[in-house]
Amino acid sequence: MQPEPSFKAAAARALADPRLKIAIDRTTITAETKRGAALQDFPQFAAARERGTAIKDHVVAHLDHYLMEFERNALASGAKVHWASTAEEACAIVLDICRAAGARSVTRAKSMLGEEIGLPHALEAAGITRVETDLAEHIIQLAKEPPSHIVWPALHKTREQVAALFREAHGTTQDSEDVPAMVESARRQLRARFLDAEVGISGANFLIADSGAVCTVTNEGNAELTTTPPRVHIVTAGIEKLVPSLPHAFAMLRLLVRSATGADITQYTTFHCGPKREGDRDGPGEFHVVLVDNGRTRMLATGLRDMLRCIRCGACMNHCVVYRQIGGHAYGATYPGPMGAVLTPALEGVERARDLPHACTLNGRCQEVCPVGIPLPTLLRGWRDRSWREGLVPAGTRAGMRLFRFLAERPFLYRLATAMAVRGMRLFRRSGWIRRMPGAAGWTEHRDLPAPAGRTFMEQLRERGR
Numbered sequence: 367m368q369p370e371p372s373f374k375a376a377a378a379r380a381l382a383d384p385r386l387k388i389a390i391d392r393t394t395i396t397a398e399t400k401r402g403a404a405l406q407d408f409p410q411f412a413a414a415r416e417r418g419t420a421i422k423d424h425v426v427a428h429l430d431h432y433l434m435e436f437e438r439n440a441l442a443s444g445a446k447v448h449w450a451s452t453a454e455e456a457c458a459i460v461l462d463i464c465r466a467a468g469a470r471s472v473t474r475a476k477s478m479l480g481e482e483i484g485l486p487h488a489l490e491a492a493g494i495t496r497v498e499t500d501l502a503e504h505i506i507q508l509a510k511e512p513p514s515h516i517v518w519p520a521l522h523k524t525r526e527q528v529a530a531l532f533r534e535a536h537g538t539t540q541d542s543e544d545v546p547a548m549v550e551s552a553r554r555q556l557r558a559r560f561l562d563a564e565v566g567i568s569g570a571n572f573l574i575a576d577s578g579a580v581c582t583v584t585n586e587g588n589a590e591l592t593t594t595p596p597r598v599h600i601v602t603a604g605i606e607k608l609v610p611s612l613p614h615a616f617a618m619l620r621l622l623v624r625s626a627t628g629a630d631i632t633q634y635t636t637f638h639c640g641p642k643r644e645g646d647r648d649g650p651g652e653f654h655v656v657l658v659d660n661g662r663t664r665m666l667a668t669g670l671r672d673m674l675r676c677i678r679c680g681a682c683m684n685h686c687v688v689y690r691q692i693g694g695h696a697y698g699a700t701y702p703g704p705m706g707a708v709l710t711p712a713l714e715g716v717e718r719a720r721d722l723p724h725a726c727t728l729n730g731r732c733q734e735v736c737p738v739g740i741p742l743p744t745l746l747r748g749w750r751d752r753s754w755r756e757g758l759v760p761a762g763t764r765a766g767m768r769l770f771r772f773l774a775e776r777p778f779l780y781r782l783a784t785a786m787a788v789r790g791m792r793l794f795r796r797s798g799w800i801r802r803m804p805g806a807a808g809w810t811e812h813r814d815l816p817a818p819a820g821r822t823f824m825e826q827l828r829e830r831g832r
C-alpha cells in the first residue's frame with residue numbers, strides 16, 4: 367500500500383494544479399457572495415447566532431438526558447435505535463441490518479458521518495452495491511474520489527471534468543456548458559436505481575429529542591427518494607446532532623441554510639419519524655437510527671466541547687485562505703478546512719494529524735463566519751500547544767522557536783538580531799523584491815517577497831519620536 371502523502375506534499379501538489387484553483391474559486395466565491403447577501407436580508411443573524419450557540423451548548427451540557435429522551439421517543443414511534451461507540455461498530459451495525467434485509471443494493475444520501483465511519487468502503491467490502499444519489503456524490507463515486515467539501519463534495523471538479531466523466535460513465539454526449547443537461551443525464555441514471563435498492567441510508571441534520579424524529583435537508587430531493595421506496599431506512603447520526611424540540615430545529619435551520627448556501631431555506635426539509643404506519647401509502651417498513659459516538663464524548667472531556675456545536679455548514683472552509691488555495695483533499699481527512707483541522711486530530715489522533723492545526727494563518731475569519739461561534743483559532747492553538755508538549759513538532763521548528771524565545775526575552779539582542787536580519791535581506795533585493803534567498807525557498811519558490819524598507823519598526827519609531 368502506498369503511504370499517504372504528508373500534508374505539505376499534498377498541498378504542494380494541489381497548488382501546482384491550476385484547474386483545481388479554478389474549480390475551488392467558482393464555488394467558494396459564489397458561496398461567500400451568497401452568504402453575504404443572505405445575511406444582509408437577515409438582520410437578526412447576530413441574535414439567531416447567539417440563540418443557536420445557546421441551544422447547542424445546552425444540549426451538549428445535557429447530552430445524556432437528551433439522548434435518552436430521543437431513544438425513548440424514537441422507540442415509541444416504531445424505530446429501532448442502535449448505539450455505536452466506534453466507527454467499526456457503526457459499520458458493523460449497518461451491515462448487519464443490510465444483511466438481515468437481504469440487501470444487494472443500497473442507495474445512500476450524502477452524509478459526512480457515513481464518510482467519517484468509512485461506510486462506503488465497508489459496504490463495498492461486504493459486496494453490497496452502493497449507489498450515491500446526491501449529484502455531487504454521484505460525480506465523485508464515478509471519479510472514485512472522496513469528498514473535498516462537506517456541503518459540495520465535488521467542489522474540486524470543474525464542469526468540464528464532470529462532462530468528461532459523464533461521457534464515459536453514462537455513454538452519452540455531454541456539453542460542459544449545458545449544466546441542466548448534465549443534471550438530467552445523472553437523473554436518468556439514478557432514477558431506476560432508487561427503485562432497485564432494498565435499503566436506503568441517510569444521515570441526519572438534526573435529531574429531535576421530544577419526538578424521536580430525524581430531520582434532513584437537501585436541495586435535490588434525493589434523500590426523500592433514498593429513504594422512502596426501500597423496505598428499510600437506516601439513519602446514521604453523530605450524537606451531537608440532538609436538539610430538544612422542533613422549534614429548536616427550526617432555529618438551527620435558519621442558521622444552517624444561510625451559512626451553507628446563502629438561501630433562506632433548502633428545497634427539501636424532511637422529518638422522518640418511525641417506519642410506515644398502517645394506512646400509509648409509502649415509506650419504509652423498518653426504520654433504524656444508529657447513534658454514533660466515535661470520539662465525541664472524549665471531546666467533551668478534552669477541551670473540545672465547543673466543537674460539538676458544529677452544524678456542518680461549511681462556511682468556515684468557504685472563507686478560509688488556506689482551503690481556498692489547496693481544496694479539501696490535501697487535508698487527507700474526511701473533514702477539511704478549519705473545522706477539519708480541529709476535528710481530525712480529535713477523531714484520528716494528533717500524531718496522525720499533527721500537520722493540520724498548523725495549516726492555518728489564525729486570521730480568525732472562520733470564527734467570524736461560524737453560525738454557532740466556534741472559536742476555531744483558539745482550538746487550533748490548543749492543538750498546536752499539545753503537539754509541542756507531546757514532542758510532535760519537528761526538531762528544526764522547535765529549535766527556531768527556542769531561538770525566538772531566547773531573543774524575545776532579551777530586547778537588546780532581539781533588536782540587534784532583527785536589525786541584522788533586515789539588512790541581510792536587503793542584500794538579496796532586486797528592484798524592490800526578493801526573488802531568492804537562502805532558507806526562504808518555501809516562500810520564494812511560489813512568489814516574490816517584498817524587500818524590507820531597510821529599517822526596523824523600532825528604528826523608525828525612535829526616529830519619529832525624535
Ligand code: SF4
Nearest residue numbers: 676677679680682736
Ligand atoms: S465550524 Fe462553524 S462554520 Fe465550520 S462547518 Fe462547523 S458550524 Fe459551519
